[in-house]
Amino acid sequence: MTQVIARLPAIPGHEPDDGFYLCLFCGPPPQGGPVMATLMVGDLAPAARGSVTLTGPSAADPLRVDLGFYREPGDLRRMREAYRHAWTLARHPAFAAxxxxxxxxxxxxxxxxxxxATTFSRLALTGGAAMGPEGAPGAVVGEDCRVHGIEGLRVADLSIVPVALRSPTALDAMMIGEHVAALILAR
Structure with a gap:
């Protein structure tokens, strides 16, 4: 599997906002199948926000995850234009062969x-256990990544990030893990 990601400061028809990325991906599609080359485009700055909610009081009860795609006005227009830009690039002679x-x-x-029908997450969702001071609306963990109200439990993944990130998230996830590891070792 090979992947090359480029961040775009803008696409035609939009003010520069560093909100888009292109990904040249060679590998099996997310739902499985033969290896293929794909040019994907994504919006790193959608206005819509999703949610994760409990469906019952038991830890065994499933969570309800709503990614919120295209719920806000403008998000679908941004992706239409981003798709059209990616399509133009894919038709370039360097790819067309x-x-x-x-x-x-x-x-x-x-x-x-x-x-x-085809939009999916970047597989690294943020904000499900947002960081903030105890008592703040939606805050699940403090700045030390300890879960509010539960002794001995920390969250050390992208779910603590309370805002959408405008970059591929692997480095952010590693930074969080290293930060929490240092906090634990300092005890």
Missing amino acids: TVEAVPAPGEDGELEERLR
């Missing part, structure tokens, strides 16, 4: 339907 089929963007309604 290895690309078998690239679905044309089509009309807005058709493209929106495709985006709603």
